[in-house]
Amino acid sequence: MNATVTDQLPVLVIGAGPAGLAAAAHLVERGIEPLVLEAGPVAGAAVREWSHVRLFSTWGEITDQAAEKLLAPTGWVKPDVKTYPTGGDWAEQYLRPLADVLGDKVRFGARVTGVSRSGRDRIVDADRESQPFTVHVRYADGREEKILARAVIDASGTWALPSPAGGDGLPALGERAASDRVSYRVPDLDDPAVRVRYAGKRTAVIGSGASAFTALATLADLAQSADGTGTHATWILRRGISGSTFGGGTADQLPARGALGLAAKAAVDEGHADAVTGFRTEAIERAGEQLVLVAEDGRRLDPVDEVIVLTGFRPDLSFLDELRLGLDERLQAPVALAPLIDPNQHSCGTVYPHGVKELSHPEEDVYLVGMKSYGRAPTFLALTGYEQVRSVVAAIAGDHESAERVELVLPETGVCGGAGLFDQPNTDDAAEAGGCCAPTPQLIQLGTTTPASSCGS
Known part of the structure; x- marks a missing residue:
């Protein structure tokens, strides 16, 4: 197929979440036809699964400029930019209207x-780059289809693959x-069935980032209810626990994120939770109606009634197996992006704005964007995803000057060794990987004795 014909094909976007719909908006703005494929039944299907969780970014930080321009003629009014939406608010008040505007796209x-x-399978070199992409799709009614595309933007996220409890990355x-x-x-x-599940029970919470903070604060609120x-x-x-464990606190440029860490600290300080450090789960055993967690050592x-595992998420790369992706062997993120987000190297949560240069692969015109681009790394903001798709779409359109220009300033965490930058529940114990070692396992009550560590911060 010649280049002229290929250029008339749509750009295939995988996922109708924040990054995917923003990519479609930028494509429309550039006069390029997008086709967004969403596995779920509605826009923001993954976001809706944590609809009860409040973001720590305001409305002013979670909408895309090209998307806003597309919405403006419909009479859409942006919510108060200083308020903090829940995931459900984000999906219903922004993602759904945006998908409606895009219509049959x-x-x-x-x-x-x-x-x-x-x-061409991944082995074949001959005329590879001149061929369009072929995308196989299975619909909810069982139908299958093959779609040709000039480029592919994978914004499918990582929500569907939560990491397990096991300290070695495998299920315990x-x-x-x-x-x-x-x-x-x-x-x-707020779900009566869920509330009954945890009320009056002992629950183990495994994880070290924003989602774990939220769970601890939520259970503490429940403990104080009737x-x-x-x-x-x-x-x-x-x-272990150090001064940075609970995030940036009042030094965080995203105040709600800092407050979340402080709420988790309060849950422990006030006795609603105990903290067990240096514990890498190897097994979960039945003890009658309860569970016992066993460490590698x-x-x-003590037995618990429930276990909540919040150790992060992983990218599903299985449907991209015939493409030549350049991914970091540890994070499963694009090779050029990985050094910027590697928690083994960057404990301060500083993520530099980036775009097509860091997101490119040996296979031309295929891009992982949004949370998917970060692989197993825990540090992500919606603003980062919007800048990614702006740059990627500019490159697809041939506007390389715009593609290489940085148009984003990100807030700092205000802390080293913390949980990183999050808009969505994507906490990962990889955030703990920046240190050299773990302290001897021990149960502590914050506000009393904090264990010493030879690792420093």
Whole structure:
């Protein structure tokens, strides 16, 4: 297929979340036809799964400029830029109207099952770059289709693949067998069934970032409610507790993010939670109606009724297997981007604005954007995703000057060694990887004795 014909094909966008719909808006602005394929039944399907969680970014920080221009003629009014929406607010008041404007450019119930070059598997070199992409799609009604595209922007996120409890990155022994008592989401206590599940119970919370903070604060609120007597959390960290464990506090340029860490600290200080440090889970064992967590060193914790695993998310790369991606071997993020976001190197959470240069792969015209681009790294803001798609779309349009220009200033965390930058629940114990070692496992009450560590900050 010649270049002229290929250029008439749509740009295929995978995922109708914040980054995917923003990419479509930028494509429309450039006069390029987008086709957005969303596996879920509605726009922002993944965001809606944590609709009860309040973002720590304001409305002024979670909408895209090209998307706003597309919405303006419809009479859409941007919510108060100083207020903090929930995930449900974000999906219903911004993502749904945006998808409505895009109309038939967005298809729901459309799961991408494979992407390749037309007539070329990943081995074949001959005329590879001149061939369009072929995208295999399975619809909710069972139909299958092959779609040709001039470029592919994967904004499918990482929400569908939560990381397990095991300290070695694999599911802990017994984790699957205990699935009826193990959750990988922040509990929605407004749901009566969920509230009953945790009220008056002992719950282990595994994780060290924003989602773990939210869960600890949520359970602490439940413990202080009329129906929550006896509710208690055991917070399990793979490393130790230092001055940076709870984030930037009042020094954070995103105040709500700082407040979230302080709320988690209050939950522990006030006795609603205990913190167990240096604990890397190896097994989850049944003990009657309860569960016992066992560490790699053999240490066993007191029985709990429920376990909430908030150790991050992973990218689904299976449907991209026939493409030549250049991914970092640790983070599964683009090779040029990985050094900027690697928690082994950057404990301060500073993420430089970036675009097409850092997101390119050996396979031309395919890009992972949004949370998907960060692989297993825990540091992400919606603003970062919007800058990514602005740059990528400019490159697809041939406007290389704009593609290489940085048009974003990000807020600082105000802390080193903290949980990183988040707009969405994507906390990951990778954020703890920046230190050299873990302290001896121990149970502590914050406000009393903090364990010393030879790792420094």
